[in-house]
Amino acid sequence: MEKKINISEILKxxxxxxVLVVLIIFFSVNTEGRxxxxxxxxxxxxxxxxxxxxxxxxxxCILTGGNIDLSVGSVxxxxxxxxxxxxxxxxxxxxxxxxxxxxxxxxxxAWQGFWIAYVRIPPFIVTLAGMxxxxxxxxxxxxxxxxxxxxxxxxVLFNNYIPDVFGREGFNVTCFAIGVLVCLIxxxxxxxxxxxxxxxxxxxxxLGGTLIKVAVxxxxxxxxMFRLSQYKGIPNSLxxxxxxxxxxxxxxxxxxxxxxxxxxxxxxxxxxxxxxNTNKVYFLAYLNMGLLAAVAGMxxxxxxxxxxxxxxxxxxxxxxxxxxxxxxxAYGGIGTVPGVIIGVMLMGVLNLGMSIMGIDQNIQKVVKxxxxxxxxxxxxxxxxxxxxxx
Amino acid sequence: MAKILLExxxxxxxxxxxxxxxxxxxxxxxxxxxxxxxxxxAGKSTLMNVLSGIYPYGTYEGNIIxxxxxxxxxxxxxxxxxxxxxxxxxxxxxPYMTIGENMYLGNxxxxxxxxxxxxxxxxxxxxxxxxxxxxxSRTLIKDIGVGKQQLVEIAKALAKxxxxxxxxxxxxxxxxxxxxxxxxxxxxxxxxxxxxxxxxHKLNEIAYVADKITVIRDGSTIETLDKTxxxxxxxxxxxxxxxxxxxxxxxxxxxxxxxxxAMEVKNWNVYHPLFTERKVVDNVSIKVNKGxxxxxxxxxxxxxxxxxxxxxxxxxxxxxxxxxxxDGKEVKLNTVQDAIDNKLAYVTEDRKGNGLxxxxxxxxxxSLANMSAxxxxxxxxxxxxxxxxxxxxxxxxxxxPTVEQNVGNLSGGNQQKVLLAKWMFxxxxxxxxxxxxRGIDVGxxxxxxxxxxxxxxxxxxxxxxxxxxxxxxxxxxxIYVMNEGKIVGEIKGEEATQELIMSRIVKSSKGEQ
Numbered sequence: 001m002e003k004k005i006n007i008s009e010i011l012k013x014x015x016x017x018x019v020l021v022v023l024i025i026f027f028s029v030n031t032e033g034r035x036x037x038x039x040x041x042x043x044x045x046x047x048x049x050x051x052x053x054x055x056x057x058x059x060x061c062i063l064t065g066g067n068i069d070l071s072v073g074s075v076x077x078x079x080x081x082x083x084x085x086x087x088x089x090x091x092x093x094x095x096x097x098x099x100x101x102x103x104x105x106x107x108x109x110a111w112q113g114f115w116i117a118y119v120r121i122p123p124f125i126v127t128l129a130g131m132x133x134x135x136x137x138x139x140x141x142x143x144x145x146x147x148x149x150x151x152x153x154x155x156v157l158f159n160n161y162i163p164d165v166f167g168r169e170g171f172n173v174t175c176f177a178i179g180v181l182v183c184l185i186x187x188x189x190x191x192x193x194x195x196x197x198x199x200x201x202x203x204x205x206x207l208g209g210t211l212i213k214v215a216v217x218x219x220x221x222x223x224x225m226f227r228l229s230q231y232k233g234i235p236n237s238l239x240x241x242x243x244x245x246x247x248x249x250x251x252x253x254x255x256x257x258x259x260x261x262x263x264x265x266x267x268x269x270x271x272x273x274x275x276x277n278t279n280k281v282y283f284l285a286y287l288n289m290g291l292l293a294a295v296a297g298m299x300x301x302x303x304x305x306x307x308x309x310x311x312x313x314x315x316x317x318x319x320x321x322x323x324x325x326x327x328x329x330a331y332g333g334i335g336t337v338p339g340v341i342i343g344v345m346l347m348g349v350l351n352l353g354m355s356i357m358g359i360d361q362n363i364q365k366v367v368k369x370x371x372x373x374x375x376x377x378x379x380x381x382x383x384x385x386x387x388x389x390x
Numbered sequence: 391m392a393k394i395l396l397e398x399x400x401x402x403x404x405x406x407x408x409x410x411x412x413x414x415x416x417x418x419x420x421x422x423x424x425x426x427x428x429x430x431x432a433g434k435s436t437l438m439n440v441l442s443g444i445y446p447y448g449t450y451e452g453n454i455i456x457x458x459x460x461x462x463x464x465x466x467x468x469x470x471x472x473x474x475x476x477x478x479x480x481x482x483x484x485p486y487m488t489i490g491e492n493m494y495l496g497n498x499x500x501x502x503x504x505x506x507x508x509x510x511x512x513x514x515x516x517x518x519x520x521x522x523x524x525x526x527s528r529t530l531i532k533d534i535g536v537g538k539q540q541l542v543e544i545a546k547a548l549a550k551x552x553x554x555x556x557x558x559x560x561x562x563x564x565x566x567x568x569x570x571x572x573x574x575x576x577x578x579x580x581x582x583x584x585x586x587x588x589x590x591h592k593l594n595e596i597a598y599v600a601d602k603i604t605v606i607r608d609g610s611t612i613e614t615l616d617k618t619x620x621x622x623x624x625x626x627x628x629x630x631x632x633x634x635x636x637x638x639x640x641x642x643x644x645x646x647x648x649x650x651x652a653m654e655v656k657n658w659n660v661y662h663p664l665f666t667e668r669k670v671v672d673n674v675s676i677k678v679n680k681g682x683x684x685x686x687x688x689x690x691x692x693x694x695x696x697x698x699x700x701x702x703x704x705x706x707x708x709x710x711x712x713x714x715x716x717d718g719k720e721v722k723l724n725t726v727q728d729a730i731d732n733k734l735a736y737v738t739e740d741r742k743g744n745g746l747x748x749x750x751x752x753x754x755x756x757s758l759a760n761m762s763a764x765x766x767x768x769x770x771x772x773x774x775x776x777x778x779x780x781x782x783x784x785x786x787x788x789x790x791p792t793v794e795q796n797v798g799n800l801s802g803g804n805q806q807k808v809l810l811a812k813w814m815f816x817x818x819x820x821x822x823x824x825x826x827x828r829g830i831d832v833g834x835x836x837x838x839x840x841x842x843x844x845x846x847x848x849x850x851x852x853x854x855x856x857x858x859x860x861x862x863x864x865x866x867x868x869i870y871v872m873n874e875g876k877i878v879g880e881i882k883g884e885e886a887t888q889e890l891i892m893s894r895i896v897k898s899s900k901g902e903q
Binding site for chain 2: 254277
């Protein structure tokens with residue numbers, strides 16, 4: 001049983017993807033192609049690695065009912081401060097430090113999650129407090145100083161590139177080969193699942209549409225990997241980002257735990273009356289946010305090659321903005337990890353493009369603010385008939 | 391004959407799929423207390439909402455003639471300007487504001503940019519004295535009891551210069567003394583020329599205050615009884631309220647095979663979650679057998695939903711005490727999960743608020759209460775989930791293009807079926823259905839009754855809570871009558887009549903139980 005393809009529905013579903021493509025073309029033209037130089041494509045990932053990671057965690061908070069975590073920027077800073085203190089001042093082992101940083105993140109998540117989930121203090125308040133507390137603690141730990149540089153054994157984990165086994169000058173064959181491999185696996189898996197479903201007589205999306213979608217994604221991945229190959233290959237930070245995205249994408253779409261986040265955000269009372277522990281869902285959202293803030297802290301510290309008391313400023317806003325641009329509902333219950341990826345890319349492309357064009361920092365902020373507002377207006381209004389609510 | 395203050399002529403109001411009011415006529419004379427009686431859902435509140443402008447002019451047919459002129463109210467403000475003030479059953483007071491602030495909310499004294507608080511509190515105190523309240527108007531609403539809050543509502547109405555006061559179930563949450571005081575107040579106002587319309591289920595109170603009684607049934611006016619001319623005994627009024635013919639709106643059950651005891655609840659007590667002194671369920675003991683439909687009849691606010699939800703994993707109330715036995719063994723149901731594990735299901739009366747996730751698909755909703763059946767090690771088997779949703783769609787004849795459809799886009803009847811599907815998929819042995827046919831059309835109701843019959847035929851037990859007496863009589867094998875938190879009667883299905891159930895409720899309201 002195949003359904004007809006509805007153009008307007010597709011446009012609605014993929015608005016942000018289309019906007020992203022248009023933006024990339026716009027900036028490429030307006031920067032005489034500098035926007036898509038290999039190094040800039042590489043920078044897009046390297047600069048935004050922390051946003052991908054934080055936004056993924058933030059999505060789960062937002063899913064529970066539009067709740068946000070304002071403390072992530074400060075937590076990123078605090079976790080980095082602890083790590084910096086251990087490695088730079090304490091000369092401790094990098095792996096031990098990473099473990100401690102993760103534990104600190106989880107502990108912070110548990111602390112905030114407890115108040116939010118079990119005592120039902122509004123997340124806005126708890127995380128606003130956290131924002132102040134952990135920013136202050138970062139300063140205390142660092143004694144107001146910047147700690148640098150990080151040991152080499154730590155930096156290689158985040159800042160290096162996956163080595164090219166073929167060793168060709170100017171083009172990283174391994175990188176491109178991985179891109180091709182990923183596409184092949186994706187195509188095979190999609191076709192297999194399609195055929196399985198047809199065999200079992202389940203309803204399937206039209207094959208034509210699926211193929212177009214697969215083709216578009218593959219072309220995008222190949223172009224992207226081609227650019228990276230022309231630079232230094234796959235940055236390690238991309239690996240971390242992909243791992244995080246893959247894990248959380250799976251959790252949100254395929255597991256019962258992920259399902260409960262959507263249920264709580266959709267209707268908490270109904271979820272509770274369905275025998276689901278809604279307190280636990282809230283707790284997990286913030287616990288996980290702490291964990292991912294720690295991961296983002298590690299990435300940030302490596303990229304800056306230092307731990308400073310001002311790190312992570314406004315990171316929460318980047319993460320929250322990306323989620324909403326990526327289609328998460330401000331009322332909760334709606335939003336996907338792939339959507340968030342698009343949201344982060346869109347913000348990243350805007351930042352990068354405007355910077356290359358040499359647009360004033362302040363104007364950049366204005367543009368980003370308006371884009372965020374426009375995205376949410378679109379999301380809210382497209383779901384009802386009237387523009388103005390009576 | 392006194393002047394007619396209000397006449398509602400041939401009022402017809404339709405909601406999508408339902409005719410809530412059908413050619414209703416109501417005449418109220420100046421200076422009388424006019425009572426409006428009828429079963430739940432008969433259309434009393436709808437009629438009053440039409441009168442007060444909540445349903446604006448143009449959304450209904452017919453005319454409202456007030457004080458000799460045809461009224462076209464667009465909102466409550468319009469009707470209040472004419473002196474028609476309605477006091478709703480649910481009190482509309484804001485707990486953390488003072489009495490004075492509440493009384494003049496939206497009607498503030500003084501200028502737009504500077505409220506005159508002296509005038510506000512001075513005037514408020516004057517009206518409070520009239521209704522017999524000694525509290526200062528600077529007291530917070532949360533600090534006074536429900537009875538006094540009701541009086542504040544009346545004072546608020548007076549402050550709006552009310553000529554026609556409409557009270558919707560004013561004594562529903564009051565104790566006997568407070569009720570008496572309130573009714574006496576109404577009589578006092580009457581002497582001063584105030585006209586009132588009172589909606590109430592408590593027939594003894596109506597007999598006490600009302601000059602005329604209009605009976606509404608199924609959206610039509612049946613009759614108007616005059617205290618001076620007609621018999622206004624409770625029996626007579628009840629006859630008017632329930633006097634409809636029972637046709638075959640209920641599917642016959644082939645053969646009844648009622649088995650042994652499935653669940654027993656003993657000495658069950660529940661207190662209100664916020665006002666922890668208020669007892670909502672009072673020493674209730676009920677039983678249900680396998681293959682049996684047990685009905686719980688009663689008026690709104692009788693404590694039926696509270697009873698059901700407190701049994702279902704303590705989802706409602708505090709200080710819950712009592713025992714539950716399932717299949718002869720005592721069980722402790724402290725969470726909803728405990729209840730589900732013990733094969734209990736509760737299908738809520740509030741399908742949009744407590745039952746379904748409207749922004750999600752039929753499939754999503756169907757599997758929610760039993761995710762473990764469609765997943766393995768917490769990983770969802772999407773195909774299996776789809777099949778389950780399809781299976782229940784077929785079984786319950788839910789009308790929808792696909793099970794991927796959002797539940798929010800379905801009609802009430804189909805939403806109810808999705809809710810039933812969700813709980814049937816949880817594989818319960820005992821289902822508590824709370825108002826399973828509320829707000830759905832006759833055809834869908836019939837289908838729901840068929841589903842109930844199928845369930846008991848398969849040996850399940852069903853406890854059905856319903857405010858619609860014909861429904862309870864048509865479906866239940868045994869009926870508990872509940873009123874004010876207590877079980878006030880147990881009637882066998884074949885012996886039960888609407889009059890019998892109503893008289894049990896009325897008797898217990900008067901404290902004769």
